[in-house]
Amino acid sequence: MLVLTRKKDQSIIINENIEITVLDIQGDQVRIGIDAPREVSIHRKEVFVQISEENRKAASANVKVDLKEVLKNSRLAGLKKEDGSQDPK
């Protein structure tokens, strides 16, 4: 990993079109500003990792389960009311 030391208001340029600026430092918190082209997606790492993990978990399950069994106790389940009584009034 490349390690650079920066002070408040100093920046790093990556690839000529991404600029990362240290905006503020308060104790162990650092505020960072990022200027990047719109197509570059930027995420807090822990959120990205969490989504990756959820996706992997979702894909490792047996997806061919009988989902309507689970929902049968829920009135919302079918979405279609066979007796046609959709109006709650």
Added chain:
Amino acid sequence: MILKTRFFGELEIEDDAVIHFKHGIPGFENVKRFVLIDSDEEGSPFKWMQGVDEPKPAFVIVDPFVIRKDYEIKLDNEVLDELEIKSPTDVSVFCIVVVPEDISKMTVNLQAPVIINCVNRKGRQLILDTDKYGVRHYILDELQRQEDKADAGADEEKGPVHNHK
């Protein structure tokens, strides 16, 4: 194209049924192509999303507006441009479901909806920058909450507007 899948056997797939994910999805960055498989049951809010590329992951997906009637996302220009979305009616939104062994505990990831432009079949899983939705909502709890709300709110929605706080 014939696609061999773990859960659905061999699927015959038309080229125009394939949805292209430029970046894959988090955790499966190499899976750039998916197909949607409808549930046999008519009116079901669930579908499947089957990866075409290795390791061919398969997901249960659900219409988030069934889980939360007021589900709301805002698509940035960047997303609109990437998926070439011209009209809200071109867009389908699904959320990925985790089905544990005890399937009554299944959860849905409302923070990372899958957005599909149905016209050009381009898709992307967004990561919403919000604390309104999390990655793990218990589906049955959410449905129950909505029923409770519907029962409690039945009076409010009728009649003239009045604020009772």
